[in-house]
Structure formats: C-alpha cells, structure tokens
Amino acid sequence: MFRATSFALLMLSVANPALADEVTDTLSSALQAYEDGDIKYAIEELDYAKQLLQAMSAQELTSFLPEPPDGWTREIGESDMNVGLSFLGGGAAAEATYSDGTETFTISIMADNPMVAMFGGMISNAAIMGLKTHRVGREKFLFDDGDLTGLIDGRIIVQASGADPEVMIAILEEIDFNGLKEFGR
Template identity: 50%
Template sequence: MRRLLVTATLAAALPALAAADEVTDTIQSAMEAYEAGEIQFAIDDLQYATQLLQEMKADSLTGFLPPAPDGWTRELDTEANAGLAMMGGGSVVTGRYSGTDGNFELTIMLDNPMVAGMAGMFSNLTMLRQMGQVSRIGRQPVLNQNGELTTLVDGRVLIQASGADPEVMMPFLEAMDFEALADFAS
C-alpha cells in the first residue's frame, strides 16, 4: 500500500516536473539556435523571453496600484507590454477606475527609455513649473498638466493619472507607496 501511494504521488507530480516554464524553454531554444549558427532565431527567442519577463514584472506592478475604494471599481490591464517592446521595452500596468465621481486611468511605467528621458525634467522644479502646476505628495513632485497628473519615482518609474478631475485622482496617487515602488524598481 505504501509503495502504491508513493508511486501514485510521483506519477501525479511528473507532469508538473516535466513542464518547464516558458521563459526557461525559450532561453534554452535561443541557446540551441545560437549553437547551431541560427543567430536571428536566437535573437528572436531572446526578445520573446525578455517580453515574457517584462509581462511577469508588470503583473507584479499591479500590487502598487491602489485598490478601488468603496463605490469604485478597478480593472487591471497589463496587455500594453507587447506594444512597449517597440518603444524600447520596460513594464507597464494600468488601472481603470470607475466611480460616481468619474472614470480615469492610473498607469505605472517602469524602465522605458521615454521614462529615463523625463528624469532631468522632474529633478528641475523650475522647468517642471513651466509645464504646469506642481504640487507634492510628501517630497514627491506631481505635475498637473491640463488635468493629467504625472510624477516620476526614483528616476525610473513614471506614474500618470488622466481622465477625471485632478481632485478626484490625487487621493489615489496619495495612497500609493512611492518608497516601496522605488525599492521594487531597483
């Protein structure tokens, strides 16, 4: 009986052990293509593996979007990562919030060249003020440019809220843990 139980347990576990994750399989395929001299195939596989990893990172980013308060709903979207690959890569997640005070999107974008290009602007408050109204959440500057709220955390994480009145969106930004987001990004 004991032998039967062990055999049944192993048989049940084998499919899970045999199925390696898609990232590992794709990287292995790239290595095999490289060794066979199929350079373009290796490049394609490595780019696909990178995209899969970015999607995994975007899924982790969803934890930094504030939950929907009472009377609100939140829909998550991590599908934009595929398109982001064409703009230099990175990870992005969007929360679509709907409530009695309006609807808006709150987006977190990480490690994209466009985001890195904004670091100089956000470190210079004089320049930032020429672009719109600047307020702060703690020490974090928030740019209100024609009703769209934008902030840059740790020079690598762009946060944008758009679609509703800034007074409606600002509490959602205030609920975010910028320190934890900076730690996640590094």
Template identity: 45%
Template structure:
C-alpha cells in the same frame, strides 16, 4: 482588452494600498520554468549551429520576461475606492518596444457618478527621462506642485505627474485634483522604488 474588478474598501480610508506583487509572484514559477526551458533551447540551437532558431527562442524568452515585469508593475496599481470600479488595461504595455523599450501599465477608475480617472505608469523607458525635466522644474515652468509622501508631483489642469526613483513615471488624469491626490496617496512609492531589482 479590459479586465474589470470591484474592490470595496473596509475601514475608513477612501482607498487602500495596492497589494504587493503576490499575484505576479504566484505566476512566476511556471513562467520562469518556461523561460528557463526556452533559454536552454536557445543554447542547444546555438551549439547545433542553428543561429536563427536560437534568436527566435531568445526573442520568445525576452517577451515572457517583459510580461513578468509588466505584471509586477501592475501590482503597484491601487485598489478601487469603495463603490468604484477599476479596469486594468492588459494591453497597455504592448507598444513599449516601439517607444524605446521598458514596461507600462494602465488602469481606469470609474466613480459611481461616472467620473473616470486614468492612471498610467511607465518604467525604464526613454520617455521617462524626458518627462523628468518637466517634473523637476515644474515650479519654474508655472506648474503647481504637490508632495505626496516624499514624492514631488507636478499638476497641470486635469493631470498629475510624478517620478519615482528617477525611472518610473506616474501620470494620473481625472477631473478632480483632490481625488487624484487621494488615489496617489494609496500607492507604495517606497516599495515601487525597488521595482525590478
């Protein structure tokens, strides 16, 4: 399911940095209460000898915690540039359990001319480790590289890839390399490095 937003930018930059995790944090207390109650229910079920129900409650609590973490990761997605639209894929992280765990988020940015840029982020997933070798050795593999802030990115055809804090993979696909770079420049990599801590 896609949730669309228009985000006009005030001022001169083409993009503005993503808002911090305010939306996720606003939702956190109610979710945290639900998680606390579910964990307590699991403990009660265990003490009463109902192991299966305790496991069910733990699975439910874990799913809610993953949702919170996914929402927090989505908080690092940059806003749409002026005149563009941003569509966040709210189901992007659903398959992560089958891919070894972790969380993911994705957004599509569409220009007034119809060009689409797809930004994906994966955190704490085994795939991240496997891709880090490609990014680290991009030059030796014949790929172009670029620095955005203090982050190294590998560029191949219509894709730019980078790794933040050795645990968050950023992959941006789109037709123009300079536009991809401008979008990535709007991201707060320093804040992202502390994600989940």
C-alpha cells in the same frame, strides 16, 4: 557569460522539473539553436524570452496599482502599453481605470523606459516653466492639462488623468512609493 547563464538555467530546470517554465524552456531552446549554429532562431527565441520576462515584470508592476476605495471600482487594463514600450526601448507598464459611477480616471505606471528620463528635468523645473505641482506623500507630481505626472526614483512614471486632481491624489496616495522604487531591482 550567456552560455554560462543559459547552461545554469538549463541545469536548474533539469535538476528540478517543477522550476521549468516557459522562460527556461525558451532559453534552453535558444541555447540549443545557438549550439546547432542556427543563430537566427536563437535570436528569435531570445526575443520571445524577453517578451515573457517583460510580461512578468508588467504583472509585478500591476501590484502597485492601488485598490479602489469604498464606492469605487478598479479595472486593470489589458493595455497595449507594453507592446508599444518594446518599440521605445523596453520597460514595463501597468494601467487601471477607477470609477465611482460619476468620476472616472486612469492611473498608469511605466518603468525602466529610456524616454522616462526626459520627464525628470520637466518635473524638477516645473515652477520655472510656470507649471503647477502637487505633493502626493513625499513625491512631486506635475499638474498639466488635467494630468498628474510624477517621476519616481528617476526611472518610473506614475500618471493619473481624467478627473479632478484632488480625487486622483486621494487614490495616488495609496501607492507604495517606497516599494515601487525597489521594482525590478
């Protein structure tokens, strides 16, 4: 399967040089190393291709961070979250800081990390655990220790922290949760 996929990517990039990019070049290099018997280098190239693809995924995830409302600014974080995720089983993350000069808070989105699933039970059972929840559109967010945390589609965590819940909810409501559910599919 790997050989067929790599061969198809290689042929696609050869047939149309405009489609060649760093990912296809790296996959081609991995395939060549494999064919040359250099398994160690093939693995290194595959790991690098995975990093490149995860960076592309994180960039796509950034598009779900809401635009700031009038009077607010948004700064997209060059977060180390994606590096940390690689040690925790992979996935993608994006983060932005919002400020109106008085209030400042952060929205983080983390997708497709194995640790995300553990939050599902906690959010589902928030009332039993005595924790407060808020609705953001049709999504349920747990409010704990100043953080709003929602589990979207069982695989994506959206978290806002650093300001009054009502301030954060107003901006969280701008997230396209239906589109976010389709992320990576």
